[in-house]
Amino acid sequence: MHQHITIKDQQLFIEGCNALTLAKTYKTPLYVLSETTIREKFREIRTQFLERHPNTIAAYASKAFLTTAFVKLVAQEGFYMDVVSGGELFTALNAQFPMERVIFHGNNKSKEELEMAVVNKVGRIVVDNTTELEILASIAEQHQTQMNILFRITPGVSSSTHDYIATGKKDSKFGISLDDFVIMPAIEDAIKAPFLNFLGFHFHVGSQIFDHNSHVMATQIALDLIKRVKTTYNYDITELNTGGGFGIKYTDTCTPQTIGYFTDAIVDTIDQYCEANHLVRPRICIEPGRFIVGEAGTTLYTIGAVKEIKDLKTYVAVDGGMTDNIRPALYQAKYSALLANRPLEETAGEVTLCGKCCESGDLLVEHLPLPKAVAGDVVAVFSTGAYNYSMASHYNKHVIPAVVLVSGEKAYEIVERETYADLIKHDVVPPHLK
Numbered sequence: 039m040h041q042h043i044t045i046k047d048q049q050l051f052i053e054g055c056n057a058l059t060l061a062k063t064y065k066t067p068l069y070v071l072s073e074t075t076i077r078e079k080f081r082e083i084r085t086q087f088l089e090r091h092p093n094t095i096a097a098y099a100s101k102a103f104l105t106t107a108f109v110k111l112v113a114q115e116g117f118y119m120d121v122v123s124g125g126e127l128f129t130a131l132n133a134q135f136p137m138e139r140v141i142f143h144g145n146n147k148s149k150e151e152l153e154m155a156v157v158n159k160v161g162r163i164v165v166d167n168t169t170e171l172e173i174l175a176s177i178a179e180q181h182q183t184q185m186n187i188l189f190r191i192t193p194g195v196s197s198s199t200h201d202y203i204a205t206g207k208k209d210s211k212f213g214i215s216l217d218d219f220v221i222m223p224a225i226e227d228a229i230k231a232p233f234l235n236f237l238g239f240h241f242h243v244g245s246q247i248f249d250h251n252s253h254v255m256a257t258q259i260a261l262d263l264i265k266r267v268k269t270t271y272n273y274d275i276t277e278l279n280t281g282g283g284f285g286i287k288y289t290d291t292c293t294p295q296t297i298g299y300f301t302d303a304i305v306d307t308i309d310q311y312c313e314a315n316h317l318v319r320p321r322i323c324i325e326p327g328r329f330i331v332g333e334a335g336t337t338l339y340t341i342g343a344v345k346e347i348k349d350l351k352t353y354v355a356v357d358g359g360m361t362d363n364i365r366p367a368l369y370q371a372k373y374s375a376l377l378a379n380r381p382l383e384e385t386a387g388e389v390t391l392c393g394k395c396c397e398s399g400d401l402l403v404e405h406l407p408l409p410k411a412v413a414g415d416v417v418a419v420f421s422t423g424a425y426n427y428s429m430a431s432h433y434n435k436h437v438i439p440a441v442v443l444v445s446g447e448k449a450y451e452i453v454e455r456e457t458y459a460d461l462i463k464h465d466v467v468p469p470h471l472k
């Protein structure tokens with residue numbers, strides 16, 4: 039829960055907006071984002087990283103949450119943006135985001151996606167494997183366009199997070215292996231490619247991390263590689279992108295740190311190493327996604343069925359579920375929640391907050407202390423800003439909810455709620471079935 043969520047007159051407010059009024063106006067489920075919270079996160083990154091350390095850049099990892107209005111907000115804040123698909127790139131392009139500030143990731147970019155990136159002159163492509171390097175070198179040459187590239191490396195570092203969001207381990211599907219026979223020829227090819235400007239390396243150790251050790255360890259590994267590139271090819275690496283992954287508060291058990299806690303450790307490691315080894319200190323980039331938008335989000339649901347199983351458990355079912363928040367089903371993510379219409383009422387015991395999808399695993403919060411809930415109550419689930427809307431699905435032909443951006447007492451619908459007609463708009467019936 040972010041600090042712009044308050045309780046006034048026994049009702050829940052998100053900034054200056056009454057949660058129940060939002061639920062009534064825009065229907066539930068409803069994603070609500072606090073613009074003030076988001077802007078505070080951007081400011082924290084500016085003051086603790088960008089302004090504290092020279093030659094640094096910060097990119098918003100758009101996979102966490104991406105809409106046209108959000109692209110505008112990122113552009114206004116002056117940040118770079120990481121995209122991982124033609125669709126994310128299209129969203130940025132369509133919102134006139136400056137292409138030189140785009141960093142294009144992805145472990146299996148198609149030729150079409152690479153061509154789109156080259157034609158639109160994106161600022162950086164993070165090459166994930168040697169096949170991609172070959173394809174990109176030829177597309178760039180074909181278009182006679184110089185492209186800045188980095189290599190995503192697999193640093194072989196474990197991070198203390200769920201396996202599905204740990205991405206820096208040696209057996210990860212992401213990135214180029216640091217085995218000599220793989221990485222060294224790839225670097226040589228990149229340096230020699232006439233239309234590729236090889237800037238350096240990128241790693242992302244994982245997500246929802248509270249301890250800077252894995253970032254620092256991966257940084258040290260990348261620095262050793264930078265030194266090898268200098269000694270082997272007399273080539274100066276000018277950029278090191280240390281990814282995102284900075285943890286946020288979902289429940290009271292989370293212990294989030296400031297961004298400076300991570301970035302000071304990363305920057306100090308780089309500064310000291312470069313000075314000691316007479317290396318050019320590379321530009322340092324970070325890529326937070328969840329950190330910027332996660333805590334700012336709240337999802338409002340209306341409660342329907344309540345099923346008490348004597349001496350076992352009570353299910354409280356809401357009008358959404360794994361289709362708007364897949365994270366608990368995907369990797370047992372934990373959330374906290376409150377009744378928005380009776381936030382101060384004493385709890386009547388623990389319930390299992392579940393969705394309405396045809397899966398037993400469609401659970402949003404287990405062991406949730408809640409007052410006695412009845413149909414029509416509105417429940418607010420907190421910290422749903424990241425990887426909820428962006429991971430939403432149409433399973434069971436549920437419509438994807440609206441997204442509202444609140445700013446003080448104003449609420450702006452930035453994504454309209456889908457209609458049933460939207461669900462079938464791409465269906466095609468072949469002639470013999472008409």
Ligand SMILES: Cc1ncc(COP(=O)(O)O)c(C=O)c1O
Pocket residue numbers: 099101102120143205242244245246281282283284325326327328329424
């Ligand atoms: C390459 C890369 N950068 C940044 C991020 C953002 O991670 P987070 O939202 O945890 O900050 C991710 C997440 O998967 C990623 O894969």
